[in-house]
Amino acid sequence: MKQKTVTVMCMPSAKSAPRTFSIPHMYLYICLGLLVFSWLLLGIGGYLGHSLYRDSTELQAQNANLLHEVKDIDTLRHTIKQIQKDESVIRDFLGLDGGQEEGSNLGQGGEPSPDLSTIAINDAMTISTTPLPVETHSTPLVKRAQNLQADLRELVGAMWDQRQTLDSTPSIVPITTQGYWLSSGFGWRRSPFTGAKEFHNGLDIGGQKGTPIIAPADGVVYRRGKHRYLGKYIRVNHGRGVTTTYGHLAGYNVEKGQKVKRGEVIAFMGNSGRSSGTHLHYSVRVKKKYVNPFHYILNTKKNRLVDFYLKAENSRP
Secondary structure, eight states: OOOOEEEEEEOSSSSSOOEEEEEEHHHHHHHHHHHHHHHHHHHHHHHHHHHHHHHHHHHHHHHHHHHHHHHHHHHHHHHHHHHHHHHHHHHHHHTOOOOSSOOOOOOOOOOOOOOGGGSOHHHHTOOOOOOOOOOSSOOOHHHHHHHHHHHHHHHHHHHHHHHHHHHTSOOSOSBSSSOOEEEEOSEEEEOTTTOSEEEEOSEEEEOOTTOEEEOSSOEEEEEEEEETTTEEEEEEEEETTEEEEEESEEEESSOTTOEEOTTOEEEEEBOOSSOSSSEEEEEEEETTEEEOGGGGOOOOTTOHHHHHHHHHHHTOO
């Protein structure tokens, strides 16, 4: 049986004679199949190449992001170290124990001193806390950050408590003017009325009648009235067992139960009660015991006489 063929005529140019040749159907189909297959391979190759290029581009972008994140983590690690140093400084300032980090058991001891009048105000204000458990091995960055966050929360609470303590601690002279003088200090003295030796539980601050008396700290007026010896007087509760008394007043500027702020005028200097002249009797009690008010005064209104007294007090052994 004769094989079917396909005749193909080719004319290279207009002047040349045409050329003809025959191709079996099978060869033609094979050539067409190869041509289709090559185009198919080219399409698949192009698709795969595009996918690989896209994946490569995404990987490069991811690698760049990872490198950026690594740098950010290094920066975060450095920042955490700096914050931990700052946190340590704040703890030392507030008198707090160490936070959640590696440490060692250090020997501690000492003699307790229940009388705050023998302790400097900065030392008397020191806060102490129970030591927190510490980790004895290195922790991941996230855990360190979480521990630091807990420590900072503790510090914020301690600082807020410290601020409330400072606000409620009588620390200024309860007089608004510089024109005042110290007529009698805290301690043993000879009574101006009987001449006998007696213990004076506060300070007598002389001045002009009607001189404004100010609160040396935040508190609440819990007593206002008349006393046999103090005359017109006011008592302010500052919390934490600290109270102040103001005697021999000429008049009041606050009511009982009223909240007062440091520097607010609460009364006026006078000569009421058992008094030998116009002055203010000012006393401070801590846990129902009288203490030297000068241990709680940080300013003296640039008064030379009071500065001299303070220097004498500080020079005592």
